[in-house]
Amino acid sequence: MDEAVKEANLSLKEGGIPIGAVLVYENKIIGRGHNRRVQNNSAILHAEMDALENAGRLTSDVYKNCELYTTLSPCIMCSGAVLLYKIKKVVIGENKTFLGAEDLLIKNGVAVEVLNDERCVKMMKEFIENNPKLWNEDIGE
Numbered sequence: 001m002d003e004a005v006k007e008a009n010l011s012l013k014e015g016g017i018p019i020g021a022v023l024v025y026e027n028k029i030i031g032r033g034h035n036r037r038v039q040n041n042s043a044i045l046h047a048e049m050d051a052l053e054n055a056g057r058l059t060s061d062v063y064k065n066c067e068l069y070t071t072l073s074p075c076i077m078c079s080g081a082v083l084l085y086k087i088k089k090v091v092i093g094e095n096k097t098f099l100g101a102e103d104l105l106i107k108n109g110v111a112v113e114v115l116n117d118e119r120c121v122k123m124m125k126e127f128i129e130n131n132p133k134l135w136n137e138d139i140g141e
Contacts, residue, residue, distance in 0.1 A: 031055025
């Protein structure tokens, strides 16, 4: 989770939304990313999608043995990517500021672990308070 938090901080420093993610295979980070919607003027570059993109093209055997660490509960788009590639586990930094599609993941056999890491909660609360319009855009409100 520490590396996902670093990615979230990097996004914040770049003027973006402070959400970070890392994709882990055999205890090694193979993809890392952060929300780049603002930085890249993108409709889809959430942190989880960025981490998957940066991991590159992988075989299904690799995806099936990966864990995704993300600082915030994943939205339905990012959860859909987890399901598409059959990623076995998602570790979530926090779900207090935003509850994504965790139920969808669980119903489809993905192990979900929520840490409610105070660093993640604090970062998102401050961001949402200071940038409500941008936050609502990011979550489709």
